[in-house]
Amino acid sequence: MFGYILRRIALGCAVLLLAISTLYVIVQAAPGDPASAMLGPKATPAIKAAFAEKLGLDKPMPVQIVRYVGSVLSGDLGTDLRSRRPVTEVLAAHAPYTVELILASLLIAAGLGIPLGCAAAVRRNSLFDQAIGLLSVSLISVPPVIIAIYGMLLFSAALGWLPAIGAGVGEGLGSRLHHLILPAIAVGIGWVGYIARLVRASMIEVLSANYIRNARAFGLPELRIVYRYALRTAVAPTITVLGVGVGYMLGSAVFAEIVFARPGIGKLMYDAVILRNYPVTLGAVLAATALLVAATTLADILNALIDPRFKESRE
Amino acid sequence: MDTLLQVDNLAVRFGPVQAVKWVSFALGRGETLGIVGESGSGKSTLLWALTRLLPETAAINSGEVWFDSEDLLRLPPDRLRALRGTRISYISQDPMTSLAPGLTIGQQMMDVLHREPWSAREKRARAIDALEWVSLPDPARRMEMYPHELSGGQRQRVSIAMALMLGPDLLLADEPTTALDATLEVEVLDLLKRLQRETGCAVIFVSHHLGTVATLCDRVMVMKDGEIREDGSVAQVFTRPEDDYTARLLRCDPARIIEPTRRLPTMADAPAATAAAVVGPAGRVKGSESPILAVSDLFVTFHRGGFLPAAIGGAVERIHAVRQVSFSISKGETLALIGESGSGKSSVARSILGLVRPDAGTIRLGERELTKADRGGWQAARGEVSMMFQDPAGSLSPRRTLAEQVVEPLIVHGRRAEATRAKAVELLTLAGLDSRFADRYPHELSGGQARRAGIARALAMSPRLIVADEPTAGLDVSVQGEVINLLNDLQERLGLSILLITHNMAIVRHAADRVAVMLKGQIVETGPTARIFAAPEHDYTARLIAAAHHDLPTHESA
């Protein structure tokens, strides 16, 4: 078990290192001179020269990669061309808004999706089940950008129930949560459908297992069978899926942050793209990638901890 | 006798299939009833229908199930649930899937006691007592374990303990020993017999094998196509069956034919026909020539890696699957390699085909030394040896017709011109399938037909040796004889040598010239079949023979 966790973390680190190197290689493949590709057209010659010096752009590619990875790992993501502050600092100021948005979305996805899927599986083929099925498919298929825009039009502009803009910065916890509701729904609602379907499918499979019939044969109450025997096993795959889902949610968060003008990483990137402020956009990609790798790694480890069959490999 | 259970006109459908057809029977208090039938006879469906535990796709059309003056089919769900586990218990077939994987043995045992007014400490003590009662070693420690940490036999003991913990009046057992090795089956049957005596509960024991129920039950019912064909005391059914189907089934069970014969009776034979005499090995086996296959000092080791590479301190588990195994097979001879699961017999077979790489030893096929063979050498060898795998349908390629795949070995060995449809039909005919089967897919075949198709493919290259891995596994008793007859017949016509790998002692007697017994990766005894059965030298051999032989109960009711 401990060995597995170590190995999984090592794999996560290796993937992250490779992802950083690959990003550098991809960007270097862009047309134009290498320093401009990394810094954008707005960079002054002095900044370009300093960058070329730092990475050794006259040196062979492997050397450049090692230097680039080294500087990224030491926390040096370059300088924001607009504010002249280190990119790391800029990202650190915006990241909490994205992280809290993702966490809230995960909460919505799991908190609504698991009970809905479970209820649908228990009442299989009922009207309720079919309604949940139709709702799930619809929620999954509507693009998050549409949900964000339509949601804002309906709940903020037309009904005035929820704030349309900002993150409620400096207005206390209540306001901050209030501002979080709509964006989190926009990011998480599609995943409610996804998780509900996944849980339903795996519950149905587990409920037809031999040991469930046995539990019934011993007269265990139905509720105990559903929660203690079935749901425990059926919920495991959702953890992995949610881990991978963080990647998609980061994408949806970009739209939600733009539509609701939340000062998160996505909004930061969007504004930086318009200004051709490449150090910020590249830094943001690396930060988001690190977040995703951490999420998938954590999901796998949680999964291993939950499944008692993993303990077998301890000896 | 005091009636405990009365079933009237019970009928169950699976979609369009009428699985149980208006069945009626009664069971007395403390009586042990065996229900026997082949796959698809509806016996398990009948059993699970009694307390309405069928899957959703099944529907009970009609019937009444009276248990102590209550109709179980019409009882409100909560009253029915109150009976389950306390007065009516189940043991199901597969010990691997009958316990929940995510809960410890203790949690599941104590859940069965959830209705009892005892403290947690007392429930725990009772659960440990129950595990001790079924002779599970070290029960207190087993309580903390998860099902996957126990062996199949141990899990089935846990299931039995759970079922009998609350002293039920009726125990329903659905093939509880089918998934177990023969020697384990004997142990579990003995255990059930002892517990039945101690508790006096009534038992319905469902099995596909007549012999198994004979050891445990007083009375037996034979089912076929959802109907009860025969119902009587074990002694009567076994000695004077009234139904023709029962009579044929009894006659063609290889386990019940003590005199060795090269041609076993089949379901198609008239019950009166006498079994053919043995065609002795004398003319067939060419022992004087150099052997077809000679295996000497074979070692096979599997490495199961830990999660860390060995280089940085990870533990690598070594499993010695085969240790110093030597044997040889002459032209025209059948050698049976017998042993139970995990004995290493399949690893031996796989090393002969190059599917497993041995660590040491030599395998000589004719003049060729296989362990030193290059690619070309192996390819040539695979033209001379064919292997038949365990699962009859599962070893055929699912998306290719039989005509396409029985001649595929020819294509692989560069003889594409010979791989014609005519050749395919010829091979299928040789294996007892006619040309209508040429365009069928594996999923359209019964177990016996799929097995025949596998034999047809094995014959494509006109091999000198066939390695048959459990050729009767997964087949009904009535079909096992047909397959053995076919192999024997082909051997005589084509002069084949056969390495028969099996745990089924009953067929060994009728197919093998010599026997090698494997235990824990080693051969513990070798000898001519007759001698092995008459006077086994190794204790384990004796136990295997005893396990295959189901004695009729001696307490015949006068």
Added chain:
Amino acid sequence: MSAVPTEISAVKPAGGFRAFLGDPMGLFGLTIAVLLILSALFAPWIAPYDPAALDVPAKLQGPSAAHWLGTDELGRDVLSRAIWGGRVALTVALVATTLSVMIGGLLGMLAAMGPRWLDYALTLGFDTVRAYPVIILALAIGPIFGGGMGVLLGLLVATSVPYYARVMRSSVIAQSSTEYVEALRAMGMGRARIVLRHILPNVIGPILIIASMDIPAYITAEAGISFLGVGVKAPATSWGLMLDQGFRYVGHTPWLVIAGGLPLILATLGFTFLGEALRDAFDPKLRRRG
């Protein structure tokens, strides 16, 4: 021929084409998909206006008999732009799906059949690509490479290849441990022939169904990335660009962004229902994918 494989088991055959026709949601999806494909194919004849024709005096109008979906900030007909935008969306979805399945399937097969080092290398490569959040990567890479449809397609294909490759790899590996494959190995059959002739026919169907179900995801991705301004560029039309323009006037004329979203919703719902129905009819086992 009375082989009943196990006694208590529900044998539920896939219903095939007939089952598909009996599914109302599937027929709804099929209708929308066919209409969208036809309107994309015949856009020049169907669209009432030239999608690029400016009519500034008639800008930002609501729906009317002349402009069913109104006009945008430059007076262009929204319906005509939606029809032409469908052309882009469907082209991107079709090309991206085809290329991803082909390249992914090939790499997945290579990983499953090739030597162990190749499997490790490819798997690590797949994991690396999957480490990037797609939309965020597009936002950074798009401008550096100048954006446009080519870059968009390259990005979508590159990021979905690992996904299909993994599905293919694990299906081939799962099949490889079956007894029928062992039987083929025992007769001396080479790996390439085993995979291509025996394993592939068993795994290709499910992968194609998964791919058909991913079409709405590509439509969504194209619209999203174009909305961010790093995908399809003017003068070409895209549903994402329409949303972007509409969003700029959301305070002034909310109608524009609502109309801009309609074709996107219709297309994703239609293709999703179609894919679901296809899967249920031809491979119910895939339901597990959730």
